[in-house]
Amino acid sequence: MNVRVAEASAVRVEPVSSPLTGHARPPGSKSLTNRALPLAAMARGVSHLSGALKSDDTRYMAAALRQMGVEISEPDETGFVISGSGALKPPSEPLFLGNAGTAVRFLTALTALVPGDVTVTGDAHMQKRPIAPLIAALQALGVRAEAPTGCPPVKVQGSGHLPGGAVTIDANLSSQYISAILMAAGCADAPVSVQLSGEGLDARGYVDLTLASMRAFGGEVRQTGETSWDVQPSGYRAADVLIEPDASAATYLWAAGQLTGGRIDIGLAPEDFSQPDARAWDIISAFPHMPDVIDGSQMQDAIPTLAVMAAFNAKPVRFVGIHNLRVKECDRIAALSGGLNLIRPGLAGEEGDDLIVMSDPALTGSSCTAHIPTYADHRIAMSFALAGLCMHGVTILDPGCVAKTWPGYWDTLAELGVGLHFTD
CATH class of the missing domain: 3.65.10.10 (Enolpyruvate transferase domain)
Known part of the structure; x- marks a missing residue:
């Protein structure tokens, strides 16, 4: 991670004007x-x-x-x-x-x-x-x-x-x-x-x-x-x-391609991963027609990626089997619900330990003023960056927290053509 990112207090992600394509390799698992x-x-x-x-x-x-x-x-x-x-x-x-x-x-x-x-x-x-x-x-x-x-x-x-x-x-x-x-x-x-x-x-x-x-x-x-x-x-x-590439990290690249109508080659086919989060590919590839109900019990670290994608899906999505997300680096259920509601009030809600995302394809190309708190959680930062690819006004706080598992995440997005504006 470069010094600028490590010291930045926030990064605004600019929406892309064309499909994201190219090659990018996630870090090791x-x-x-x-x-x-x-x-x-x-x-x-x-x-x-x-x-x-x-x-x-x-x-x-x-x-x-x-x-x-x-x-x-x-x-x-x-x-x-x-x-x-x-x-x-x-x-x-x-x-x-x-x-x-x-x-x-x-x-x-x-x-x-x-x-x-x-x-x-x-x-x-x-x-x-x-x-x-x-x-x-x-x-x-x-x-x-x-x-x-x-x-x-x-x-x-x-x-x-x-x-x-x-x-x-x-x-x-x-x-x-x-x-x-x-x-x-x-x-x-x-x-x-x-x-x-x-x-x-x-x-x-x-x-x-x-x-x-x-x-x-x-x-x-x-x-x-x-x-x-x-x-x-x-x-x-x-x-x-x-060590094979990190499947949880791969979900961000798979999602970035799918959300923008492109495809990013990560050097390993989804079916060749041994890690359980790779099964998220089947759901990611179904976008914008993700399932009505997604059981996250066997791919927990992929849920932040899928939840942010669900905001732009054709119909609402309920995430179940995710109670363990309450005790990760932060309460990820609350963090995802709160962040999505900053993008648009009422976009997400919690029912017990379920997360409900009230999808709206019209969000793509729209504007908001959302400063997303990350709670020092790398997965909250990396997943909400995906929303910034699709709409104006998404800013991620504490972008340096991605160093926990992917220090080069922002560099990878920039190399794929994503505009990033860091604030000290």
């Missing part, structure tokens, strides 16, 4: 990068990650692993070289992870393997994001961990060991609790059986990403039921991994 980094750190030997994401979230993860004695070098803009010993050392200071929820949850579980005390914390936003179900699961496995507020900071009195056994996890708020336990279980002293409490699992595709990542590093994990898994204490071994 945040989900895959932040799984591969800790697994490589726990592996014995030297691992090479290529195509990886370099952003705030992954830099926090890498910095925390370095604090625990892992050697990590960065030979180029998308590469990490990780020298692991199969063990982590006690850090001399708390692990500060900003608002990187993935890193906080994964490292909370992995620090049970540290022979010493560890504090895992984050910024003011992160300290409002729930983690109690993960703490309860770790305690059930014999780990001395606590989070008095139910959110970070977390204090773990690591013994250097994770006992085996059986654990039941409440993953109603985040599938990352399951992924965290699964990854740590690969280095346990004995087999670990993991069972989800309740029925069904939102964001199941992300657990599948975790299983695939574990296996890429030699982990032995087997699904034993619809919501249960057995992990063997095999440890991990070094591997060379190519």
